[in-house]
Amino acid sequence: MMVNINVNGREYKKDIEPRMLLVSFLRDELNLTGTHIGCDTSNCGACTVLMDGKSVKSCTVLAAQANNHEITTIESSDPKLDVIKQSFVEENGLQCGFCTPGMIMQTFYILENSEDADEEYIKKNLRGNLCRCTGYKSIIDSVKKAEEKVKGEINVSK
Ligand code: FES
Ligand code: FES
Incomplete structure (x- = not known):
């Protein structure tokens, strides 16, 4: 078809x-x-x-x-995705990286749909994404950092 x-x-x-x-x-x-x-x-x-x-x-x-x-997809050139990717690097939100494209796309969805995602909201919205390496703390820190950057609380070039 x-x-x-x-x-x-x-x-x-x-x-x-x-x-x-x-x-x-x-x-x-x-x-x-x-x-x-x-x-x-x-x-x-x-x-x-x-x-x-x-x-x-x-x-x-x-x-x-x-x-x-x-x-x-993760290959999109949307500038917000670049901010999220940078935040995952800065907060060590990955180890082997296999889950990372999915984590980043779900983070993109979270940030597109919530003005103020707190930790509970982030955890709830990431529960469909599994990571076998990081223990999740660094991933949640990455999402929080991306959120702060998107909201302009942190200079994106940092
Ligand atoms: S490959 Fe789709 S949920 Fe695992
Ligand atoms: S970084 Fe290895 S599965 Fe998540």
Whole structure:
């Protein structure tokens, strides 16, 4: 079947299998391999992307369901994503990095949808994203720092 999917602001028209998952479409059809596959049980969140601004696990969405929708991935050049990435680096919000694209995309969703995300809100919204390395404290610190930067409380060049 033909699908027309906008990914990071660019339109892609592709002839695909109707059963193809969105994560496979991104990775195998578009070579956008920043979106990871960390499980086969829909638990880990490594595959998180935004679909029309809502976070979704792209391993649970068919590419056909994304037809005529807008997808944002870790490869997006949105300046807010750059701020989040920088904050994860500064706060050591990653070790092996496998979960990181999903964590960053979920953080993007949190910051797009909350003016004032406190620690409880952050924890609640990250509960679909698993990390096998960090113990989460550094990830939560990274989200908080990104939030402060986005709100202008910290100079983004720091
Ligand atoms: S790959 Fe683990 S939730 Fe999608
Ligand atoms: S940094 Fe290794 S799984 Fe999260």
